[in-house]
Amino acid sequence: MNPKIRAFCQRLGIAHPIIQAPMGGGGSTPALVAAVSNAGGLGSLACAYLTPQQTAEAIAEVRRRTQKPFGVNLFAGGYEKAGDQGPVPPAMLALMARHHSALGLPPPEPPPPQSDPVPAQMEAVLAARVPVFSFTFGMPAPALLARFKADGTYVMGTATTVEEGRRLVAAGVDAIVAQGSEAGAHRGTFAAPFERAMVGIVALVPALVDAVGELPVIASGGIMDGRGIVAAEALGAVAVAMGTAFLVSDEAGVPDAYKAALTKAPEDRTALTRAFSGRPARGVVNAFMDEVERTAADAIAPFPLQNALTRPMRNAAAKAGDAERLSLWAGQGLRLARRMKAAELVRVLVNESEETRRALSS
Ligand SMILES: Cc1cc2nc3c(=O)[nH]c(=O)nc-3n(C[C@H](O)[C@H](O)[C@H](O)COP(=O)(O)O)c2cc1C
Structure with a gap:
């Protein structure tokens, strides 16, 4: 040393x-x-x-x-800017409604102002x-x-x-x-x-x-x-x-589907996204991230509003083992990850x- x-x-x-x-x-x-x-x-x-x-x-x-x-x-x-972030754009609410429906959840409620x-x-x-x-x-x-x-x-x-x-x-x-x-x-x-x-x-x-x-x-x-x-x-x-x-x-307290997705993904499968929280973060690209980035990037609400909006989906996805709707945060070294x-x-x-x-x- x-x-x-x-x-x-x-x-x-x-x-x-x-x-x-x-x-x-x-x-x-x-x-x-x-x-x-x-x-x-x-x-x-x-x-x-x-x-x-x-x-x-x-x-x-x-x-x-x-x-x-x-x-x-x-x-x-x-x-x-919490508490003063305006309404969630309708396009984002519509997108979230489709993901809620796929998970058997009721349509999303626009989150209250975050403190x-x-x-x-x-x-x-x-x-x-x-x-x-x-x-x-x-x-x-x-x-x-x-x-x-x-x-x-x-x-x-x-x-x-x-x-x-x-x-x-x-x-x-x-x-x-x-x-x-x-x-x-x-x-x-x-x-x-x-x-x-x-x-x-x-x-x-x-x-x-x-x-x-x-x-x-x-x-x-x-x-x-x-x-x-x-x-x-x-x-x-x-x-x-x-x-x-x-x-x-x-x-580590993340769902098994998350750990499994991490150990399967190579280094060129992570990207920076605001899709889940409204703030740039690196994670493994999955269906939700891909769809938001391609079709609704302009409709992402700012942090922490987007984070509150996607929370019910993420919680339900965690319970269902659905890695396509979880925020799969991970660094670029993920190919070297070892489960132990x-x-x-x-x-x-x-x-x-x-x-x-x-x-x-x-
Ligand atoms: C799932 C996950 C959650 C994280 N949450 C936090 C956090 O709450 N606070 C924080 O300072 N950093 C957080 N980080 C970032 C880490 O502190 C650290 O910068 C990062 O994990 C280092 O990169 P690596 O994942 O490639 O080792 C988080 C990282 C991951 C992977």
Whole structure:
């Protein structure tokens, strides 16, 4: 381990510089988070779609399962226009009605105006005094970050460009998660047009490392095995945050149809879409995504309205095992996904990293 990586692991109290990335929507269950933390990595609970009460319960459940450090993640933005997003376009309601009918659901109701859940969620996470807090989609106010830090919580913000990294440093974060364009699910972009902030980690990580000085940078996006981990180290990252790799593990809380679709799809089957949530996110192309992108891209409601609109369909599809109507969020590394228990994956990753380092130095 190089001194920067060792210092990061020591500060967090973890044995390996491997973070299971937070995965909202049910992926990162308390069981997954605890399994990764117990195996010496850092598990991360995603709470963006949970109420404050559910957040408190999920954190308590992680604590029942592990004594080790873990992270909790929230969205720190994206709701600026919530409550004032106008009606859902009729073309989108008509499209959704067809998908509801296929699943045996009544026609969709236009969702009520969405409110901003973030302030109450932040208070719930603060009250739980968690070891690590991470966020994406923006930046909490520096005064709020100072409250986390005053409690001893280690704070990590997500950047997709160097400019975003600089803003996070100015706000007082302890570390930056560099989310490359390879990454699964929503883009964390908050200070650039989404299309222009599609920077891969080979370009993004060293640029951020150079820009933010001593602050630790964590590489995230498309990393699936020991080769990716060692490559991230070479780029100057102190750790990796892996989502898709852990999403197919036994403890991840997504339907089996999702895990099966992921392990079947090659790297050229993911695309960025706003179809499910109104916000650009990378997932495996399926029938719903394809239809919306081809026929109704102009009728997609903004986040979080589109997300609320498609939720009943996604929930019913999950129950029915219908992968064509689920948001199959996944990164570009999905061909390398391996189904196993999360603790086993951490062990495999540690061994592979050692082998890769040996091979490079021989
Ligand atoms: C299903 C899924 C859900 C995600 N949800 C969140 C989230 O709630 N908060 C967050 O910061 N990142 C979220 N991410 C992004 C991850 O933190 C990370 O950037 C990404 O998984 C890295 O790319 P990879 O999937 O190729 O490893 C999610 C990723 C996936 C695959």
